[in-house]
């Protein structure tokens with residue numbers, strides 16, 4: 487039986503903890519894991535072959551779907567509104583590889599979050615201006631977001647996340663539509679967020695420019711999720727799971 491819950495000490499480091507996790511689609515066992523901790527100040531490279539379950543794991547941690555078994559708990563966030571049936575939803579921001587954008591212009595998409603944030607509005611406006619430059623979106627501001635190219639849409643979605651500065655951010659195959667130049671721009675924003683303490687989970691089945699900023703790795707292999715540090719002196723192209731910190735997980 488899967489359960490979700492949230493503890494609300496907002497002074498604590500924000501984290502999402504999954505325990506005794508098991509995910510199945512009908513009879514198909516996708517993965518299991520004893521314990522996964524996704525927290526602020528950690529940047530995790532989520533690795534695994536096509537179809538192993540990277541997107542599914544992110545959707546679980548975002549609270550969009552429920553695990554077959556196990557618990558998913560959030561700590562260090564403010565209390566969820568009473569009408570939200572799943573208290574995990576909305577804690578970690580999830581960016582799909584084909585990001586959801588609002589109908590309207592690029593500028594509308596960037597300013598939309600303003601109305602929901604309690605942060606000083608002048609500071610937010612200044613941050614939006616910075617994001618526009620960082621993502622090189624200024625020449626596109628009045629254009630409909632729906633008319634952007636795939637790479638531009640991803641740049642816009644990441645710029646919007648950069649403005650919000652979430653505690654936890656998940657990026658699903660963020661560079662899949664990006665040329666090298668766009669990857670450089672996004673890398674800078676991701677590095678900024680890392681410095682500001684945002685915890686990030688970045689999925690990609692291959693190493694890419696963005697995975698250079700990762701200090702931890704989760705690997706989905708043989709229906710098992712293992713977790714470990716990325717050795718500081720190791721080329722990310724050979725990123726591996728530190729065997730000493732491997733989790734004891736079951737294979738179904």
Ligand SMILES: Nc1ncnc2c1ncn2[C@@H]1O[C@H](COP(=O)(O)OP(=O)(O)OP(=O)(O)O)[C@@H](O)[C@H]1O
Pocket residue numbers: 511516534535536537538539540541542543691
């Ligand atoms: N709602 C669903 N019902 C049944 N099967 C599903 C469902 N969602 C995903 N799957 C299956 O689960 C498996 C994992 O899918 P998922 O998208 O999580 O993999 P992934 O690792 O993100 O793949 P990729 O690297 O290709 O993006 C796939 O075989 C997929 O078909």
